[in-house]
Structures are given as C-alpha cells and as structure tokens.
Amino acid sequence: MNTGSKILITGNMGYIGPGVVSHLRTSFPGATLIGVDMGYFGHCLTGATFVPEARLDVQYFADVRALPTVALKGVDAVVHLAAISNDPMGNAYEKVTCDINYKASVSVAKAAKEAGAQRFVFASSCSVYGYAEGAARDETSDLNPLTAYAKSKINTEQAIVNLADENFVITCLRFPTACGMSSRLRLDLVLNDFVAAAVASKKISILSDGTPWRPLIDVKDMARAIEWAIARSPTIGGDFLAINAGRSEWNYQIRDLAEAVREVIPDITIDVNTDAPPDKRTYRVNFDMYSQLAPNHQPQVDLRQSILELKRGLETIGFNDEHFRVSDFMRLKILAGLRERELINSRLEWVRVGGRANRA
Numbered sequence: 024m025n026t027g028s029k030i031l032i033t034g035n036m037g038y039i040g041p042g043v044v045s046h047l048r049t050s051f052p053g054a055t056l057i058g059v060d061m062g063y064f065g066h067c068l069t070g071a072t073f074v075p076e077a078r079l080d081v082q083y084f085a086d087v088r089a090l091p092t093v094a095l096k097g098v099d100a101v102v103h104l105a106a107i108s109n110d111p112m113g114n115a116y117e118k119v120t121c122d123i124n125y126k127a128s129v130s131v132a133k134a135a136k137e138a139g140a141q142r143f144v145f146a147s148s149c150s151v152y153g154y155a156e157g158a159a160r161d162e163t164s165d166l167n168p169l170t171a172y173a174k175s176k177i178n179t180e181q182a183i184v185n186l187a188d189e190n191f192v193i194t195c196l197r198f199p200t201a202c203g204m205s206s207r208l209r210l211d212l213v214l215n216d217f218v219a220a221a222v223a224s225k226k227i228s229i230l231s232d233g234t235p236w237r238p239l240i241d242v243k244d245m246a247r248a249i250e251w252a253i254a255r256s257p258t259i260g261g262d263f264l265a266i267n268a269g270r271s272e273w274n275y276q277i278r279d280l281a282e283a284v285r286e287v288i289p290d291i292t293i294d295v296n297t298d299a300p301p302d303k304r305t306y307r308v309n310f311d312m313y314s315q316l317a318p319n320h321q322p323q324v325d326l327r328q329s330i331l332e333l334k335r336g337l338e339t340i341g342f343n344d345e346h347f348r349v350s351d352f353m354r355l356k357i358l359a360g361l362r363e364r365e366l367i368n369s370r371l372e373w374v375r376v377g378g379r380a381n382r383a
C-alpha cells in the first residue's frame with residue numbers, strides 16, 4: 024500500500040478489529056482507515072482508555088448486507104472481518120449467518136472489485152477442515168465444514184475465487200481459534216475462558232479429558248497476518264490464496280493450555296473430566312505454507328505472553344465474575360439480550376426506536 028492508500032475494515036468493532044486497526048495505523052501510517060460495523064458489541068469495552076475507533080479516519084455504522092457505496096469510494100484494500108463469529112451464534116441464527124457471512128461477504132467482494140480496490144482480505148477459519156483425528160490439515164486437505172459458521176466461510180472462499188485477478192488480489196486467511204487481550208474482549212474462546220476462570224475462581228474445569236488438539240493464534244499475530252495479506256503481491260501465492268494463518272507450534276492439547284495458565288497463575292486447580300467420552304472435536308493444522316510465504320510476518324507472541332496479557336487485562340477491569348459464561352463476555356449472550364429488549368429483530372437488524380419500526 025502506498026502512502027495515502029485507503030483501507031476499509033468491516034467488523035472493526037469486535038474482538039479482533041481494534042487490534043487490527045491499531046496495527047494498520049502503525050504499519051501504514053499515511054493510510055486512510057475506514058471502519059464499517061453494526062456495532063452489536065460496541066458497548067462492550069474492556070479496559071480501553073479511549074474508544075478504539077478514534078484511530079480511524081471514518082466510522083460507518085452500517086450493515087454489510089447493505090453496504091453504503093460511499094464506504095467503498097476510492098478504497099484500495101478491504102479487510103473483511105464482519106461476521107456472526109462462532110458456532111453457537113451460527114447455530115442460533117443459521118439463516119442470518121448465511122446472509123451475513125456468505126451472501127454479504129460475496130457482495131462486498133464484488134462491490135470492492137467494482138469500486139477499484141486492489142486487495143481483498145477475508146477472515147476465514149480453520150473450522151473449514153472440520154474436527155477429527157489425523158494428520159495436521161494443510162491447504163490441500165479435505166474440507167469438512169460441520170456447522171453453519173464453517174460452511175459460510177468455505178462457501179464464501181469458493182464463491183469469490185473467480186473474482187481474483189492480478190488487479191484484485193484475494194487472500195483468505197484461515198485463522199485458528201483466537202486468543203489474547205482486546206479492547207472488546209470475548210471469553211467464549213478456549214484460552215480466554217481458562218484465564219478468566221483462573222482469575223475469577225482459581226479453578227479451570229475442562230469438560231473433556233483434556234487430550235483434544237486445538238490450534239490457536241494471538242490477536243496481535245492475526246493483525247500481522249492481515250498486514251501481510253494487504254501488502255501481498257500476486258507473485259507470492261497467486262491472485263487468489265486461501266492459506267492457514269498461524270504457527271505449527273501453536274497446536275496445543277487442551278490440558279497443556281490449562282497447565283500453561285497454571286504456570287502464570289499458580290494456586291489454581293484444574294479439573295479434568297476423566298469420565299468424559301472421547302471428544303471427537305480434535306484437530307491440528309499445518310502452517311508450513313504461511314511460514315514459507317510470509318517469513319517476515321510470522322506469529323511472534325508466545326503462549327505465556329498471551330496469558331499474561333489476558334491476566335493483566337482482566338485484573339485491570341477488576342474481573343471477578345465466576346459466572347462469566349452467562350455474561351456479556353459471550354457474543355451469543357449479547358445478541359440474545361439485544362433481541363430480548365427488541366433492539367434488534369430476527370434478522371439482527373437494529374429496530375429504529377422512536378422512528379419507523381423495522382420489526383420482523
């Protein structure tokens with residue numbers, strides 16, 4: 024990206040977005056940064072000393088299902104994060120997940136190309152491989168999307184392949200499960216959950232026997248990968264690239280994650296459910312391609328740092344809620360609360376209170 028480039032980031036007001044905006048502000052100092060978000064979780068700030076959107080040049084409160092044309096005007100790169108972002112939400116709002124994560128993503132990619140953007144970065148997911156024992160999945164492995172969320176990601180990848188050309192370079196970053204501190208922290212992610220449980224109740228309860236594998240990535244390293252994808256030349260990986268973005272050493276067994284938390288927060292107990300039936304939701308991912316193509320943007324955070332930053336972040340906000348699994352730290356719970364109060368309708372559109380109601 025040249026000085027003066029315009030970068031549009033959709034879904035910037037979630038968990039990953041604030042760190043991405045801050046990272047891009049540093050990596051592309053002269054760029055104009057524009058955000059587009061529905062703002063579902065805008066009020067869920069965690070330890071922020073300023074509103075993260077202050078680092079943007081422009082913030083649109085808008086729905087990617089009806090992206091205002093003006094948001095794409097003159098844009099050079101689009102980083103598309105906006106989504107219904109996990110399996111529980113995808114199961115609860117299956118059609119909406121298809122509409123936002125798949126149909127709208129394809130429309131945004133098409134509109135970006137028509138508007139003259141040169142780069143499109145899509146936040147995809149390693150969940151496209153499904154869960155099962157076996158060798159670490161690489162980009163040539165069979166796909167096995169098991170949920171509405173995983174299907175929405177792979178359907179998008181497959182629908183945008185043909186849009187790519189040397190002037191519109193597409194990178195689908197298949198991220199593993201995120202972790203780490205953010206100005207809009209989520210605790211519905213495995214490592215974050217463990218650290219929160221350790222801080223609030225000095226006890227981690229592992230629901231399985233602790234043996235399943237999970238690949239992880241810190242949010243700071245996600246931002247690094249996104250920077251790489253924005254700047255990627257088609258000579259490195261081609262016009263269209265779907266790539267596992269992470270680091271092979273970050274394939275962890277669940278019990279090792281809990282032990283790593285205990286090293287940072289001693290005096291906690293770890294309950295493993297030895298009677299649990301084998302958890303089939305286990306998988307490992309191979310990140311060799313990412314290490315070959317992006318040698319200067321490799322993940323740099325180590326697990327201990329991620330845990331320490333989460334611990335400090337939670338302590339800063341005086342976190343002590345043992346019942347956080349039914350709190351506003353869970354994305355699904357926030358949406359359910361907005362629905363209950365009739366602030367959003369069944370399509371997850373804002374209801375215009377005091378104006379013409381848009382109820383469904």
Ligand SMILES: NC(=O)c1ccc[n+]([C@@H]2O[C@H](COP(=O)([O-])OP(=O)(O)OC[C@H]3O[C@@H](n4cnc5c(N)ncnc54)[C@H](O)[C@@H]3O)[C@@H](O)[C@H]2O)c1
Binds near residue numbers: 036061064085107
């Ligand atoms: N968190 C993870 O573990 C992880 C892993 C792999 C991929 N990803 C992907 O990264 C992206 C960001 O994830 P996150 O953890 O920050 O999720 P998040 O739920 O915290 O944030 C998603 C953001 O998208 C916005 N959004 C949702 N629907 C929208 C719409 N119709 N129009 C405009 N904005 C809308 C939300 O308001 C929210 O701010 C998602 O695409 C997610 O699928 C996340």
